[in-house]
Amino acid sequence: MTDDRYRGGAAYVRGRFVPVAEAAISPLDWGFTRSDVVYDVVHVFAGGFFRLSDHLDRFERSMLGRRLKPSETRNEMETILHRCVALAGLDDAYVAMATLRGLPKVAGSRRPEDCENHFLAYAIPWVDVITKDIQERGAHLWISSRPRVPDASVDPTIKNYQWSDLTSGLFEAHDNGFDTAILCDDSGLVTEGPGFNIFVVKDGKVLTPGHGSLQGITRRTVLELCEQLKLDAAIGPIPRELLEQADEIFLSTTAGGVMPVSRINTTILGNDRPGPISLRIKAAYWKLHREGVHRTEVIRAI
Amino acid sequence: MTDDRYRGGAAYVRGRFVPVAEAAISPLDWGFTRSDVVYDVVHVFAGGFFRLSDHLDRFERSMLGRRLKPSETRNEMETILHRCVALAGLDDAYVAMATLRGLPKVAGSRRPEDCENHFLAYAIPWVDVITKDIQERGAHLWISSRPRVPDASVDPTIKNYQWSDLTSGLFEAHDNGFDTAILCDDSGLVTEGPGFNIFVVKDGKVLTPGHGSLQGITRRTVLELCEQLKLDAAIGPIPRELLEQADEIFLSTTAGGVMPVSRINTTILGNDRPGPISLRIKAAYWKLHREGVHRTEVIRAI
Numbered sequence: 001m002t003d004d005r006y007r008g009g010a011a012y013v014r015g016r017f018v019p020v021a022e023a024a025i026s027p028l029d030w031g032f033t034r035s036d037v038v039y040d041v042v043h044v045f046a047g048g049f050f051r052l053s054d055h056l057d058r059f060e061r062s063m064l065g066r067r068l069k070p071s072e073t074r075n076e077m078e079t080i081l082h083r084c085v086a087l088a089g090l091d092d093a094y095v096a097m098a099t100l101r102g103l104p105k106v107a108g109s110r111r112p113e114d115c116e117n118h119f120l121a122y123a124i125p126w127v128d129v130i131t132k133d134i135q136e137r138g139a140h141l142w143i144s145s146r147p148r149v150p151d152a153s154v155d156p157t158i159k160n161y162q163w164s165d166l167t168s169g170l171f172e173a174h175d176n177g178f179d180t181a182i183l184c185d186d187s188g189l190v191t192e193g194p195g196f197n198i199f200v201v202k203d204g205k206v207l208t209p210g211h212g213s214l215q216g217i218t219r220r221t222v223l224e225l226c227e228q229l230k231l232d233a234a235i236g237p238i239p240r241e242l243l244e245q246a247d248e249i250f251l252s253t254t255a256g257g258v259m260p261v262s263r264i265n266t267t268i269l270g271n272d273r274p275g276p277i278s279l280r281i282k283a284a285y286w287k288l289h290r291e292g293v294h295r296t297e298v299i300r301a302i
Numbered sequence: 303m304t305d306d307r308y309r310g311g312a313a314y315v316r317g318r319f320v321p322v323a324e325a326a327i328s329p330l331d332w333g334f335t336r337s338d339v340v341y342d343v344v345h346v347f348a349g350g351f352f353r354l355s356d357h358l359d360r361f362e363r364s365m366l367g368r369r370l371k372p373s374e375t376r377n378e379m380e381t382i383l384h385r386c387v388a389l390a391g392l393d394d395a396y397v398a399m400a401t402l403r404g405l406p407k408v409a410g411s412r413r414p415e416d417c418e419n420h421f422l423a424y425a426i427p428w429v430d431v432i433t434k435d436i437q438e439r440g441a442h443l444w445i446s447s448r449p450r451v452p453d454a455s456v457d458p459t460i461k462n463y464q465w466s467d468l469t470s471g472l473f474e475a476h477d478n479g480f481d482t483a484i485l486c487d488d489s490g491l492v493t494e495g496p497g498f499n500i501f502v503v504k505d506g507k508v509l510t511p512g513h514g515s516l517q518g519i520t521r522r523t524v525l526e527l528c529e530q531l532k533l534d535a536a537i538g539p540i541p542r543e544l545l546e547q548a549d550e551i552f553l554s555t556t557a558g559g560v561m562p563v564s565r566i567n568t569t570i571l572g573n574d575r576p577g578p579i580s581l582r583i584k585a586a587y588w589k590l591h592r593e594g595v596h597r598t599e600v601i602r603a604i
Contacts, residue, residue, distance in 0.1 A: 013329065024326030025334065027315065027400065027422055032327065034465035035337040066466075067473065098329065110431055110497070112469055113476060120329055129412055149455045152488070153448065154466045162464040163336035164368075164456045167414055171369065174415060186454065195412070 003087065009124035010087035012080045017087060020122050030115055031100025035162050038062035039098035041254050042081070042217075043126065047091050048295035052078070054217050055254075058159065059097060065158040067112070068099045070119035077119060082299045084123035092126040094255055129195045129256040134179050138262025138274045141193075141249065142178035143240060144169030148191040148212050156192070157215050166194035178263075180251075182243070185212045190238040193251065196259070198238075201248035201277045206233040218252040218285075221294075225284045231277065248275030250282070258282035305389065311426035312389035314382045319389060322424050332417060333402025337464050340364035341400035343556050344383070344519075345428065349393050350597035354380070356519050357556075360461065361399060367460040369414070370401045372421035379421060384601040386425035394428040396557055431497045431558040436481050440564025440576045443495075443551065444480035445542060446471030450493040450514050458494070459517050468496035480565075482553075484545070487514045492540040495553065498561070500540075503550035503579045508535040520554040520587075523596075527586045533579065550577030552584070560584040 009020030031037035040059040043050055056074060063069065072080065077097060085093050097119065104114040130139050146168040154162060169181030182193045190198060191212030197219040200207045206226050208219060226233035243249065248269060249261035258281050260274030269275060274282075288294065311322030333339035342361040345352055358376060365371065374382065379399060387395050399421065406416040432441050448470040456464060471483030484495045492500060493514030499521040502509045508528050510521060528535035545551065550571060551563035560583050562576030571577060576584075590596065 011329070020330065021328075023329050025329050026323075027313070027325050027327050027424065028322065028426075032334050032339075033341075033463055034469055035463045036465060036469055037334075039335075066469075108429060108433070110429075111476065112472060122329065124330075127410060127412075131410070147452070147455050149451050150449070150488070153451045160466060161335055161337045162466055163338060164462060164464055167336055167338055167368075170414060174413065186452070 006087045006089065009090075009122055010084045011120065011122035012084055013120045014118060017083060020088075020124055023120070023122060025100065025120070026103065029100055029102060030112065031098070031102065034101065035160070036066070036101035036112060037098055037161055038066050038068060038159055039096060039161060040159055041094060041096045043254050044085055044090060044093040044095060044123070044298060045289045048292065048297050049081070049095070050289060051217050051221070051294045052081070052296040054220070054294075058215070058217065062158045062160075063099050065155060068101065068117045070099050070117045072119045077121070080119075080121050081123070084121055085298045086300045088123045090123055090125060093123045094125070094127040095121070095123045097121040127255050129253045130180060130251070130259050135256065135259050138260045138269070138272070139180060139251065140178045140263040141251075141261045141265075142169070142173035142176055142181045143243060143265055144172050144181040144183045146172065146183060147186040148183040150185060151211055156213055159214055163194060170194050184240050188240045190240060190243060195255065196251040196253035199250050199252065200238055200242060200246045201250075201275060202242065202246055204232060204277075206231050206277065207238055208233075208235055209238050210235040211237075216252055216254070218254055218257060221285060221288070222252050222258060222281055225281055225288075229280060229284060231281075248278050250274075250278040258285045308389045308391065311392075311424055312386045313422065313424035314386055315422045316420060319385060322390075322426055325422070325424060327402065327422070328405065331402055331404055332414065333400070333404065336403065337462070338368070338403035338414060339400055339463055340368050340370060340461055341398060341463060342461055343396060343398045345556050346387055346392060346395040346397060346425070346600060347591045350594065350599050351383070351397070352591060353519050353523070353596045354383070354598040356522070356596075360517070360519065364460045364462075365401050367457060370403065370419045372401050372419045374421045379423070382423050383425070386423055387600045388602045390425045392425055392427060395425045396427070396429040397423070397425045399423040429557050431555045432482060432553070432561050437558065437561050440562045440571070440574070441482060441553065442480045442565040443553075443563045443567075444471070444475035444478055444483045445545060445567055446474050446483040446485045448474065448485060449488040450485040452487060453513055458515055461516055465496060472496050486542050490542045492542060492545060497557065498553040498555040501552050501554065502540055502544055502548045503552075503577060504544065504548055506534060506579075508533050508579070509540055510535075510537055511540050512537040513539075518554055518556070520556055520559060523587060523590070524554050524560060524583055527583055527590075531582060531586060533583075550580050552576075552580040560587045
């Protein structure tokens with residue numbers, strides 16, 4: 001039975017479960033003032049988490065990479081995620097987890113080593129990175145002039161909130177009447193966009209960048225599906241020019257799945273509609289969900 | 303008269319003044335989840351703000367640069383800063399202000415344009431970026447192997463919380479037994495460190511980098527002081543090698559002022575103590591404060 005207070009979502013912060021609207025962090029927390037925080041997002045489809053352990057694996061790697069260690073164990077985190085979804089009474093959900101640097105235990109310290117790290121999580125109703133109607137017609141993608149922060153400065157495989165370059169790209173896309181943006185690195189190789197990986201289809205071959213981007217869980221699922229569908233797929237460098245010459249483009253993300261693109265800058269792809277290979281992979285992705293592959297049933301008894 | 307609840311500091315969040323320990327933001331706020339936020343820090347010395355209007359000018363430029371517009375006017379922000387200090391009953395204070403992207407007014411939107419931006423501020427007891435005892439002996443500075451995020455990706459003159467590269471540098475410095483770190487860009491030019499600008503003194507000439515760093519207000523004060531002290535000072539590129547050949551190095555920041563360095567990696571500067579020119583500038587910096595130059599008296603009547 002669902003408590004009405006949790007209708008908008010449920011959160012876990014500082015050891016307590018609260019309605020998501022009441023979840024709070026301090027504006028002095030270094031997770032905010034230094035963006036010293038890692039996060040992950042897993043989704044729940046029809047009452048089951050999708051690839052939960054893969055998300056937890058990546059989250060653990062992210063924490064390790066930034067030397068963040070909260071008091072909760074992995075098992076406890078998993079239980080917390082279940083409980084957030086159960087409290088919110090959601091069948092389809094966007095479930096986020098984050099570990100923040102926190103505040104120094106030693107007053108006045110400016111050393112991250114002195115901070116008390118803490119874990120938070122929340123489950124809210126499903127969110128699409130790109131709205132469903134745009135997914136239907138195919139997204140209009142803008143190639144941003146803002147170079148993606150280099151891997152050497154900020155490791156993009158550690159999932160982080162430092163989105164300034166991505167947000168700049170979004171503004172540029174919207175200013176030009178596009179739905180979202182893709183960023184290249186400073187040598188013109190395609191990286192990722194605000195919240196998604198990118199795939200290019202050219203001459204029947206499916207390609208996704210190997211650097212400058214998160215190793216997305218949906219990206220991994222797509223690569224596995226390509227193998228099952230006998231599609232030739234590879235990870236490798238994608239020059240910006242290839243985007244404009246692509247037969248098809250699609251984006252992948254936990255919060256939206258496989259999202260076809262129909263325009264890239266002024267270039268119209270195919271018939272200005274999602275391409276056939278993109279749609280095949282998209283269909284296969286949701287079929288996995290309906291068949292319960294990679295599924296962890298949400299535990300409702302709390 | 304000071305209210306005891308505000309002893310640890312006073313904050314303004316969402317239109318209300320609260321004890322700083324009660325200040326809260328949502329972990330769903332894009333100011334956190336996208337680090338889509340700009341900030342500034344001004345200090346109060348012996349009951350007066352130092353260069354308050356310069357900090358507000360820069361803060362306004364930062365907000366404009368990221369298209370952030372809270373409901374408070376500049377005059378209201380100024381009044382809020384005064385009130386935070388007054389409530390906290392502080393004579394020496396670290397006073398921070400930030401404008402956050404907020405949350406979308408349109409449910410489910412992923413567009414920053416749809417968000418309701420909001421302003422927050424707080425005054426807490428004075429914080430030194432480098433502790434006073436380390437300032438006395440001279441800081442031990444580590445040249446980080448982590449390249450600073452390039453200006454083209456994230457504009458460092460817009461004061462932001464995206465500190466991942468700086469935090470990586472700090473960890474590296476601490477691992478090697480150093481106090482703090484300085485980062486170079488990918489071509490080996492010196493930029494800035496976690497919360498400070500850098501100055502190099504070589505053959506009587508004072509140099510500070512022109513790119514890859516915040517245009518610090520303390521940095522500006524130092525440049526003005528150099529003119530008054532008839533010291534030859536310039537803004538320009540500083541190759542990493544010059545750091546190790548420097549006669550003196552010092553750091554500048556609002557939260558600490560002018561902070562001499564006595565070691566750079568394995569190189570010991572001068573007599574392993576703050577250098578004479580650094581100390582002259584440091585003394586002149588605090589003399590300005592004692593003389594009430596650039597001072598705005600904190601309004602205590604609330």
